[in-house]
Amino acid sequence: MTVRNGTRRNWLRVAGGGIAGLWLAACDRLNSDQNVQATLGKAEGWTMKAQRALMKRTTALAQEFTEADISKDFRANGSISPADAEYRALSESGFANYRLVVDGLVERPLSLSLAELRALPARTQITRHDCVEGWSSIGKWTGARLGPLLEKAGLKKEARYIVFHCADSLEETLDGTGRYYESIDLFDAFHAQTILAYAMNNAPLPVAHGAPLRLRAERHLGFKQAKYVMRLEAVADYGQIGRGKGGFWEDRGYDWYAGI
Amino acid sequence: MSDKRKPAKILVRRHSLITRLTHWVNVAAISFLLLSGLQIFNAHPALYWGSTSTFAAPWVSMTAKNEGAGMVGVTTVAGRRFDTTGLFGYSGKQGAREARGFPSWATLPSYRSLAAGRLWHFFFAWVFVTNGLLYLAATLLGGHLKRDLLPTRDQLKIGHILHEIATHARFKFPKGEAARSYNVLQKGTYLAVILGLLPLMLLTGLCMSPGFNSIAPWLVEGFGGRQSARTIHFLSASGTVLFVVVHLVMVVASGTWNNIRSMITGRYAIDVEGGAS
Numbered sequence: 418m419t420v421r422n423g424t425r426r427n428w429l430r431v432a433g434g435g436i437a438g439l440w441l442a443a444c445d446r447l448n449s450d451q452n453v454q455a456t457l458g459k460a461e462g463w464t465m466k467a468q469r470a471l472m473k474r475t476t477a478l479a480q481e482f483t484e485a486d487i488s489k490d491f492r493a494n495g496s497i498s499p500a501d502a503e504y505r506a507l508s509e510s511g512f513a514n515y516r517l518v519v520d521g522l523v524e525r526p527l528s529l530s531l532a533e534l535r536a537l538p539a540r541t542q543i544t545r546h547d548c549v550e551g552w553s554s555i556g557k558w559t560g561a562r563l564g565p566l567l568e569k570a571g572l573k574k575e576a577r578y579i580v581f582h583c584a585d586s587l588e589e590t591l592d593g594t595g596r597y598y599e600s601i602d603l604f605d606a607f608h609a610q611t612i613l614a615y616a617m618n619n620a621p622l623p624v625a626h627g628a629p630l631r632l633r634a635e636r637h638l639g640f641k642q643a644k645y646v647m648r649l650e651a652v653a654d655y656g657q658i659g660r661g662k663g664g665f666w667e668d669r670g671y672d673w674y675a676g677i
Numbered sequence: 678m679s680d681k682r683k684p685a686k687i688l689v690r691r692h693s694l695i696t697r698l699t700h701w702v703n704v705a706a707i708s709f710l711l712l713s714g715l716q717i718f719n720a721h722p723a724l725y726w727g728s729t730s731t732f733a734a735p736w737v738s739m740t741a742k743n744e745g746a747g748m749v750g751v752t753t754v755a756g757r758r759f760d761t762t763g764l765f766g767y768s769g770k771q772g773a774r775e776a777r778g779f780p781s782w783a784t785l786p787s788y789r790s791l792a793a794g795r796l797w798h799f800f801f802a803w804v805f806v807t808n809g810l811l812y813l814a815a816t817l818l819g820g821h822l823k824r825d826l827l828p829t830r831d832q833l834k835i836g837h838i839l840h841e842i843a844t845h846a847r848f849k850f851p852k853g854e855a856a857r858s859y860n861v862l863q864k865g866t867y868l869a870v871i872l873g874l875l876p877l878m879l880l881t882g883l884c885m886s887p888g889f890n891s892i893a894p895w896l897v898e899g900f901g902g903r904q905s906a907r908t909i910h911f912l913s914a915s916g917t918v919l920f921v922v923v924h925l926v927m928v929v930a931s932g933t934w935n936n937i938r939s940m941i942t943g944r945y946a947i948d949v950e951g952g953a954s
């Protein structure tokens with residue numbers, strides 16, 4: 418009796434393990450199928466269309482908080498101390514030689530020092546940073562509003578996206594596609610809360626959080642908030658940049674919209 | 678003694694086409710949502726209350742820790758600590774274990790990929806919502822809610838409810854005419870899941886979205902902040918899993934094939950005393 422029970426239990430374990438193994442293999446195989454990926458990816462467009470339709474009917478400002486809500490343990494993620502030589506040199510001189518370049522499809526290309534950036538129309542906001550991993554931290558940001566800055570440069574009418582080229586290489590690659598970059602469209606570029614932040618929690622932006630300049634596009638997840646921003650490029654499409662998906666993480670399988 | 682007549686079986690129409698269709702679509706959607714949801718959870722296997730993450734003191738966490746004798750999986754819940762090696766925090770085949778919140782058999786894909794988990798999750802979230810709205814519209818317009826789901830006045834009497842709980846606990850189920858309609862415990866449970874638990878999953882899920890939160894900030898505040906909404910999303914997913922487990926036990930206990938047939942063909946067999954009907 419015990420023997421038979423033991424055999425049955427073993428049989429059940431083998432059968433159970435076998436079914437689970439087949440199920441996992443089937444799921445993983447589905448997951449690596451290009452057509453399946455393309456079908457699943459359609460949902461990003463549906464989500465973006467639905468959210469944009471609703472945003473156009475409301476003020477659609479990201480929530481703002483009070484000084485008391487600021488996180489003391491705001492997590493720094495991705496690059497936190499870039500090793501790139503160009504960046505190290507800038508950082509060691511206290512960003513005295515830093516220039517933000519604005520070019521691409523603009524009437525008047527710009528090259529701005531930090532002092533010039535601080536003189537532009539600014540906004541301060543206490544907002545929640547939502548990482549794609551699932552955690553949240555609240556911080557206070559002060560920066561130049563992107564809208565007026567782009568108006569100063571004068572966008573050409575073919576311009577559809579603003580690409581943020583960064584100083585940090587998050588991955589070592591031979592072709593340079595490990596350099597961080599991000600992109601947003603003009604709907605977000607001209608949003609009231611979209612700023613190029615040079616200050617965090619009443620102090621100059623720390624290196625771990627993207628010194629000297631980072632993007633805050635508050636209706637998006639954390640990976641959209643490009644740090645160590647060196648250059649803004651206005652483009653008609655981002656297919657020729659990096660690996661063509663519009664950002665470092667987008668090139669590695671993440672969705673471009675990043676609104677959820 | 679032997680003249681006790683066998684009750685006759687008759688087939689009654691149990692489930693409408695729309696109920697059957699949306700039931701099975703929901704089974705697929707919730708399965709994919711659960712597995713991909715656990716993949717997403719594994720990107721940061723910790724839960725908090727409030728707007729932000731209190732990293733030093735999470736409400737729930739799953740981690741791998743080196744305890745001298747080797748790695749162990751540690752799960753903490755409200756300050757209590759459990760060794761969950763092999764299940765939560767640290768799992769995998771002997772010799773090839775790795776640090777991960779939920780084990781590979783519970784995630785889609787089985788290996789770590791937040792990007793792929795998100796693709797599956799947001800696609801099936803749309804399937805779940807579309808299917809759910811279709812079901813709700815048909816239920817409200819077609820009279821399914823009033824006819825089959827809302828308890829009758831007699832069913833709501835406390836004596837009746839207690840009696841139903843007592844008979845259910847002994848796995849005795851209504852027979853004959855009484856089996857034609859849902860009993861009060863079924864009605865209560867289905868209503869709680871259809872109008873409570875599943876809409877809660879959707880609403881707390883939407884609160885994960887910075888885009889949606891800029892459209893309806895009052896909703897995420899209503900749940901007590903984004904991290905609270907994330908925790909409630911996880912808890913209501915756990916509630917959904919618990920419902921499915923009890924639901925499957927009840928399906929087996931009250932006649933596996935009869936129940937499954939009724940959800941496929943719509944026909945449900947009931948015993949009628951005395952044969953003729």
